[in-house]
Amino acid sequence: MVATVAANCAIGVDVGGTKVLVAAIDESLGVHHRVTQSSRGLDGTGLLDRLAEMVREAADAAPGEVVGAGFGIAGIFDGKAGVIASSPHLPLAGLPFEAMMAERLEVPVSVDNDGNTAMLAEWRHGAAKGAGDALMLTVGTGIGGGMVVGGRLERGSSRGGAEFGHMVIEFDGPLCECGGHGHFEWYASGNAIGRAGQELAAREPGCPLALGAADRPLTGALVTEMAHDGDGGCIDAIAQVGGRLGQGMVSLVNAFNPELIVVGGGAIAAGELLLGPARAVVESEALPSLGTNVSIVPAHFGADAGMVGAATLAFEAAGA
Amino acid sequence: MVATVAANCAIGVDVGGTKVLVAAIDESLGVHHRVTQSSRGLDGTGLLDRLAEMVREAADAAPGEVVGAGFGIAGIFDGKAGVIASSPHLPLAGLPFEAMMAERLEVPVSVDNDGNTAMLAEWRHGAAKGAGDALMLTVGTGIGGGMVVGGRLERGSSRGGAEFGHMVIEFDGPLCECGGHGHFEWYASGNAIGRAGQELAAREPGCPLALGAADRPLTGALVTEMAHDGDGGCIDAIAQVGGRLGQGMVSLVNAFNPELIVVGGGAIAAGELLLGPARAVVESEALPSLGTNVSIVPAHFGADAGMVGAATLAFEAAGA
Numbered sequence: 360m361v362a363t364v365a366a367n368c369a370i371g372v373d374v375g376g377t378k379v380l381v382a383a384i385d386e387s388l389g390v391h392h393r394v395t396q397s398s399r400g401l402d403g404t405g406l407l408d409r410l411a412e413m414v415r416e417a418a419d420a421a422p423g424e425v426v427g428a429g430f431g432i433a434g435i436f437d438g439k440a441g442v443i444a445s446s447p448h449l450p451l452a453g454l455p456f457e458a459m460m461a462e463r464l465e466v467p468v469s470v471d472n473d474g475n476t477a478m479l480a481e482w483r484h485g486a487a488k489g490a491g492d493a494l495m496l497t498v499g500t501g502i503g504g505g506m507v508v509g510g511r512l513e514r515g516s517s518r519g520g521a522e523f524g525h526m527v528i529e530f531d532g533p534l535c536e537c538g539g540h541g542h543f544e545w546y547a548s549g550n551a552i553g554r555a556g557q558e559l560a561a562r563e564p565g566c567p568l569a570l571g572a573a574d575r576p577l578t579g580a581l582v583t584e585m586a587h588d589g590d591g592g593c594i595d596a597i598a599q600v601g602g603r604l605g606q607g608m609v610s611l612v613n614a615f616n617p618e619l620i621v622v623g624g625g626a627i628a629a630g631e632l633l634l635g636p637a638r639a640v641v642e643s644e645a646l647p648s649l650g651t652n653v654s655i656v657p658a659h660f661g662a663d664a665g666m667v668g669a670a671t672l673a674f675e676a677a678g679a
Numbered sequence: 680m681v682a683t684v685a686a687n688c689a690i691g692v693d694v695g696g697t698k699v700l701v702a703a704i705d706e707s708l709g710v711h712h713r714v715t716q717s718s719r720g721l722d723g724t725g726l727l728d729r730l731a732e733m734v735r736e737a738a739d740a741a742p743g744e745v746v747g748a749g750f751g752i753a754g755i756f757d758g759k760a761g762v763i764a765s766s767p768h769l770p771l772a773g774l775p776f777e778a779m780m781a782e783r784l785e786v787p788v789s790v791d792n793d794g795n796t797a798m799l800a801e802w803r804h805g806a807a808k809g810a811g812d813a814l815m816l817t818v819g820t821g822i823g824g825g826m827v828v829g830g831r832l833e834r835g836s837s838r839g840g841a842e843f844g845h846m847v848i849e850f851d852g853p854l855c856e857c858g859g860h861g862h863f864e865w866y867a868s869g870n871a872i873g874r875a876g877q878e879l880a881a882r883e884p885g886c887p888l889a890l891g892a893a894d895r896p897l898t899g900a901l902v903t904e905m906a907h908d909g910d911g912g913c914i915d916a917i918a919q920v921g922g923r924l925g926q927g928m929v930s931l932v933n934a935f936n937p938e939l940i941v942v943g944g945g946a947i948a949a950g951e952l953l954l955g956p957a958r959a960v961v962e963s964e965a966l967p968s969l970g971t972n973v974s975i976v977p978a979h980f981g982a983d984a985g986m987v988g989a990a991t992l993a994f995e996a997a998g999a
Contacts, residue, residue: 435966435968435969437968439972440968444966444967444968445966445967445968491836492835492836492840504934506934508828508829508833509828509829509831509833511829513828513829514936515812515935515936515937515969516811516812516936516937516938516972516973517936517938517968517969517972518936519936519966519968519969519972520812520933520934520935520936520969521934521936522933522934522936522966522969523933523934525929525933525965525966526846526929526930526933526934527848527926527927527929527930527964528847528848528849528850529848529849529850530848530849530866530923530926537966538963538964538967539929539933539964539965539966540964541849546850603850606847606850607847609845609846609847609859610846610847610930611934613840613842613843613845613846613859614824614826614840614841614842614843614846614931614934615835615840616834616835616836616837616838616839616840616841616842617835617836618836618837643858644847644858644859644860645845645859646755646764646765646839646842646845646857646859647764647765647858648755648757648760648764648765648837648839649755649835649837649839649840649842652759652836652837652839653836
């Protein structure tokens with residue numbers, strides 16, 4: 360009797376500043392069970408409990424053996440101290456996340472920054488496959504990052520690097536949630552798209568966006584939806600944020616000389632409405648020989664890159 | 680009869696935006712003959728001729744066999760095209776420098792960006808010796824850079840990376856010589872110290888700096904000299920530039936998570952007057968776990984780092 364062997368699975372978890380994405384993912388990257396919940400309104404322990412519950416739900420629905428759970432977390436790791444040092448959008452600062460999650464789950468736990476897991480997914484299987492020098496920007500609540508330098512995924516001296524959202528693009532600029540000022544993510548995140556929309560609605564109370572926001576929150580998602588429907592004001596609002604995204608990319612291109620910048624995160628739903636203006640700024644503002652050597656592309660895995668990379672991390676930890 | 684074998688030497692050449700430093704350097708890094716000339720007022724061929732002449736002068740004075748000449752050049756390399764793609768402060772854009780210099784000299788020629796050679800000197804022999812993740816800033820006419828990431832000197836996908844002077848620290852800021860806007864080097868170079876001094880002298884025509892500038896040019900060097908002599912206005916001018924230097928370092932710390940930032944170039948003559956204010960900004964503005972993990976130190980080789988690294992490059996090319 361020949362048994363049908365079901366594909367091994369890993370549970371990928373993307374813990375973002377607004378929501379948590381979880382799925383059971385097989386080795387061919389098939390997504391088998393997807394769970395989404397808010398990451399807001401809980402304390403650290405509450406969030407850990409919710410994450411464990413979501414992982415168990417996905418594991419129960421997985422079509423094969425679950426070899427591990429990988430977590431990509433919107434937080435700054437301190438590899439020396441073994442904790443999440445800070446997490447401006449999440450209540451996880453100071454927590455030894457990996458150890459606490461291992462207590463809650465029966466499967467092996469792997470943990471990394473969410474920008475790093477997104478970079479891993481795109482580098483192993485997606486838009487940056489095989490690249491020697493590539494950067495990842497996950498544009499969502501804030502901006503996360505990941506970096507492949509000289510053919511290796513690099514994390515910096517204490518595992519806290521690639522925090523591109525916290526580069527200064529305007530000194531003495533607005534206060535960032537991290538305590539710094541004028542940071543890239545303030546100008547170019549999904550939140551920034553929402554803010555540009557709010558400014559538009561305040562300026563033109565009769566505009567379609569302002570009317571559309573009467574019965575739902577005016578977020579970046581709404582602005583993006585209406586921009587895709589052809590609303591000129593919303594298209595302009597996204598273009599303005601795309602231009603700022605390009606300014607931060609100029610810093611990245613001139614510093615890293617990457618062949619590729621991959622853009623994922625929730626805000627990539629805006630697609631070329633966001634990337635087109637960013638590309639135009641890089642073309643006109645980056646050092647010419649570097650600006651012409653770089654491609655700026657959407658994540659192959661779109662807003663799922665962090666989650667798919669978290670599962671990839673778990674597979675690699677299991678030796679798969 | 681036992682012959683006394685003289686130490687092998689390499690000629691190190693630092694081609695900066697204002698001046699050229701050349702020396703014959705032995706394998707123990709002893710400096711045997713030093714030549715300094717202006718890099719200004721010549722076209723590309725004229726500058727190449729002058730550099731070759733300076734190398735020959737140093738080689739003639741070298742106490743042992745000359746194994747090669749290394750050049751650290753303030754220009755952006757295009758490794759794919761084999762040329763210096765651009766060099767805002769030098770007339771070398773578009774030239775295949777290595778090939779043209781090899782025609783002029785009898786010894787092997789090695790060429791790299793001057794920030795990379797400075798990083799090489801400090802990483803092999805100086806302040807960053809043995810570091811896994813370290814960055815170099817050469818603060819002179821502009822700001823050059825070098826990067827050690829994951830234990831390797833990295834240059835980016837087309838050998839043009841680590842151009843930290845061209846990171847955006849204020850979008851829509853003043854025009855940079857490279858064509859971009861609001862770049863780091865506009866705010867935090869030796870030129871920026873000179874500009875801060877000129878503003879001070881214009882504001883207070885009777886101040887010691889303004890009087891001191893009556894019979895010599897008001898440059899960053901003069902401001903630095905008078906600051907070391909205790910002039911409060913000049914100390915403040917350097918502190919202002921040091922603060923901007925810190926803003927760019929915040930971007931670098933949050934992106935690279937280095938254990939060390941080494942500062943060289945002519946402006947490091949200002950020493951702690953420049954680095955102290957920079958450190959204070961990094962402490963208050965960088966992500967806490969990254970800002971506390973980084974040391975900001977002067978180059979062991981001071982303003983000679985680029986030149987010593989160029990010689991190191993030549994030694995390594997010769998297999999020494």
